[in-house]
Amino acid sequence: MKSKRIIINSSIILIFLVIVVGVAFYKLFGESSKEINASKQFMSKLYSMNAVDTTEKLTNLKYERLKVINSQNELVNKTIVTQSYGIDLDKENNVVGFAKKDMKMSSGKLSESQARIIAERYLMEICGNDLIYEDTKNEDDLPYYSFVYKKKENGYRLYFDEIKINIDRDSGYIDGYSNTTMLKKCMEPKINISQEEAETIANNYFIENNIPYELLETTELVYAGNTKTEKNKNNQLEVCYVVSVKAKNSDESQVLIKIFVNADSGEIYNVIKENGESKVLTVN
Secondary structure (H helix, E strand, O other), rough: OHHHHHHHHHHHHHHHHHHHHHHHHHHHHHHHHHHHHHHHHHHHHHHHOOOOOOOOHHHHOEEEEEOOOOOOOOOEEEEOOOEEEEEEEEOOOOEEEEEEEOOOOOOOOOHHHHHHHHHHHHHHHHHHHOOOEEEEEOOOOOOOEEEEEEEEEOOOOEEEOOOEEEEEEEOOEEEEEEEOOOOOOOOOOOOOOOHHHHHHHHHHHHHHHOEEEOOOOOOOOEOHHHOOHHHHHHOOOEEEEEEEEEEEEOOEEEEEEEEEEEEEOOOEEEEEEEEOOOOOOOOO
């Protein structure tokens, strides 16, 4: 009887140890495997599109996780590197960034328009076709053209988030890519106030704050988050009217101010000042 009890207790301890070792093994290798697999899938896609130099065989790429310390990009949860590239992943292992390690100066064989056509072909494969061209950053001292796009959901663009892709001026390969839209949750559009009502709410804001202004005829519907609530921390976006006005700073210099009015409730979600650099103002 005593020996039977010892056997039972030993079995329980053994099962417990197996579970502990299994959990530890998963933590050590399972999560890492997911990160590596996500990176491999992304590189495989780039190779299949000839979006990167394929001289180095895909099967010869070696993947290693880097420890991310105080990343300037809050979306980056971990970074995987190969011999020639770096791949940034978010907490759900979505690729939010990609960069070539060594970039050489180019002679500029490709024109800006040619590079943009190439960029949009790549983005169609990586992100789908619900994108809006926003801007080109063409700096002569860089070996690539940088194109900026906005993503659309339900017909409305994500105002504060963007997708950027860098195209080598000579080869047409991707030198860099970033995407801040991956974890955003776009709520079902609810539009219960009109554009005129949204502009009236914006007008009242400026009157109450004693700010002289001129309303611009550029009001549009976009997706934006509420900077005052936990919803913003959860990456939850709602459809808002963005109302733009011209106003003046204390030094009499002109400034563009944009007010984001929730299209459902009429609540002011954001007020930003744009004078070369966006600044979120306090909303009471």
